[in-house]
Amino acid sequence: MPKNAVSAGQRTEEFRSEGLYGSDAFTLMCNHCSCKVSYERRDTVLKHVKGEKHTSIAESINSAKRKKADIEHLELRTEVFSKANIHLEKLENTDIQN
Ligand SMILES: [Zn+2]
Structure with a gap:
């Protein structure tokens, strides 16, 4: 893991309220969409949680x-x-x- 790399657990802490969780140290999952989310880049995670599919499911759940x-x-x-x-x-x- 590179020096400034972020773990799936760290992304989980940041995006837990968005329905994301780390199934292990190297896997970030979306509870709403039932899919794996690439956690290495924050922008990628943000793109997922602001995506149409995720927001639609989150709104339905809320x-x-x-x-x-x-x-x-x-x-x-x-x-x-x-x-x-x-x-x-x-x-x-x-x-x-x-
Ligand atoms: Zn999602």
């Missing part, structure tokens, strides 16, 4: 996570109202009713 969180919050709120014996249809606030 959208699904937001919907799941919304459903969990709704279930929690509904449970709280139910435990308090408050009927949702009787609430005056239409945002809460909806």
Whole structure:
């Protein structure tokens, strides 16, 4: 490995939030795209995470996570109202009713 070379682990630390992980010291994988990403050059990694395929999959995953969180919050709120014996249809606030 050349003196200034970067390991797959170092790229993993930098791009973990983008869905990248090192399967070993010399392999960087994309969890979203299920593909191997060349980690030696930062520009190459950036090009991958900003690419159409990766961003499209990442947006879909984030959208699904937001919907799941919304459903969990709704279930929690509904449970709280139910435990308090408050009927949702009787609430005056239409945002809460909806
Ligand atoms: Zn990707």
